[in-house]
Amino acid sequence: MQVQPFSNTEIQAFRAATAGTAERIHLNNAGASLPPDIVVDTIVNYLHEEALRGGYETEAKYRAQLDHTHTLIAQLIHADPDEIALVENASGAWEIGFNGIAFQEGDEVITSEMEYVSNVLGLLNAQKQYGIIIKMIPNDAAGNFPLQALEAAITPRTRLIAVTHIPSTAGNILPAAAIGEIARKHGILYLLDACQSAGQIPLDVQAIGCDMLAATGRKYLRGPRGSGFLYVRRNILDKLKLSFFDGRTVTSVDQQDFTVRKDARRFEWYEKNPAIILGLQKAVEYALNIGIERIWQRIQHLSTLLRQRLRELEGVVVHDQGDELCGIVTFSMSGISAAEIRTALAAKNINVNIGFAKSTLYYMNRKGLDGIVRASVHYYNTEEEIELVCRELSTLCLVKTQL
Ligand SMILES: Cc1ncc(COP(=O)(O)O)c(C=O)c1O
The missing domain is CATH 3.40.640.10 (Type I PLP-dependent aspartate aminotransferase-like (Major domain))
Structure with a gap:
């Protein structure tokens, strides 16, 4: 089935109808999304x-x-x-x-x-x-x-x-x-x-x-x-x-x-x-x-972009594995804890969350993971937001290595 991608006008309309998008970059949609104003x-x-x-x-x-x-x-x-x-x-x-x-x-x-x-x-x-x-x-x-x-x-x-x-x-x-x-x-x-x-x-x-x-x-x-x-x-x-x-x-x-x-x-x-x-x-x-097929296509597009950009950053490990991936992007940065990353991003009005071992116990234990960053995109997020978040992460990494 041919799925029509959202136009920029549509994305801007979704954002205009969601007050929270003017306030911050919300990449915690797997926690709770920003609701539409309606x-x-x-x-x-x-x-x-x-x-x-x-x-x-x-x-x-x-x-x-x-x-x-x-x-x-x-x-x-x-x-x-x-x-x-x-x-x-x-x-x-x-x-x-x-x-x-x-x-x-x-x-x-x-x-x-x-x-x-x-x-x-x-x-x-x-x-x-x-x-x-x-x-x-x-x-x-x-x-x-x-x-x-x-x-x-x-x-x-x-x-x-x-x-x-x-x-x-x-x-x-x-x-x-x-x-x-x-x-x-x-x-x-x-x-x-x-x-x-x-x-x-x-x-x-x-x-x-x-x-x-x-x-x-x-x-x-x-x-x-x-x-x-x-x-x-x-x-x-x-x-x-x-x-x-x-x-x-x-x-x-x-x-x-x-x-x-x-x-x-x-x-x-x-x-x-x-x-x-x-x-x-x-x-x-x-x-x-809006259409779930179109929503899904946009989420795949944005999460693929986010994983790509994260992989380009030094010291970042993206944990997601599998043939088909979704809007949830998980990663760690060497030398910086997930809590530090979340706090630093929050100071820039960017929301991400932390995935603790308890949440997905068997998997996290087997992989030896605890406290990874979870950045989850939705269709109302933008490419610009993703670039901005990655720039902030890159600056954070730089500041840390200079300390
Ligand atoms: C995969 C999965 N299942 C179940 C739940 C539980 O959902 P709720 O908090 O609505 O009970 C969550 C919550 O994060 C989840 O991620």
Whole structure:
């Protein structure tokens, strides 16, 4: 498919519609992106209306619009609105899906070395609680997820494949659809952590073949903090245990029994923050209107440029490895800690973050990494910003060597 690159006019329009871009160079999109102004305005206006009319009364007025959030998220990932539950973050989404599985002692869960800390904790907890066996598949020497190793690890006791699409502190991408093909061939449940890929890469749960997908709103989707969603394929909805209940969970309740609602909203709490839901909806709508394919193309362009420029700097090591890389760029500079780099850049109004060993435990431990710099680009960043950041890094390096 031919993807039309953004024109300079379009990029400038995106930036003009994002107040934060005038203030600083934001390369912490993998932490939380700068939201478009429309997202912020939607939230603030809703909160004002709530304060004037009352929370329940305002919710009643916006009921249909709030419900439309599921529809737009479904559109984003090619699911059905009934397969979407709105939650507060990706960790929560992942845990609702994972803890919904009735594990038995000796069940095997296959994962990758790129898992995020929340997922690793969930796996370790299930190991303690039920006696599951965790099988972790390391990347191959080129930094790619080895599909043959995955297939070879499958046994009749394999209950779940749980992998992260884009890791928190590395630039690689796991082959989500090829993993899904293997999961389907062997009839194994498949849970995908799409926390860093939602809004960055086109996601199609039909093509990927996952049964569950966990995502957050504040990262590449440019939504508000405290927003996220869980996708659960319709045919496994009834196979998952519920970990919490309130009036939202059921369609009826009497003194003896209750009936669980048919859709994935059974995994939602009744009490949510409607302003945040509407903000998330605006962010998803904004991304859909721009086009995820175009967003992805621009992110690839900018991150490739950033890696190139970083490699030209003396003493810089770019850690990202793999055939397909994303908007997350990780690096270290010899003699300068990640914390020093972040502080020096922050003084110049440049945001980057630090990737600690804990975040992507297996991978970072194997590579002996801790405290690497994570610079993550989004489509609204510019080539000029990247050149400026690299100039600052080069100056920092010079100052350090003169000390
Ligand atoms: C790959 C990955 N998965 C899951 C999470 C957890 O997301 P949240 O903080 O929304 O729970 C993160 C957060 O950085 C992440 O990078």
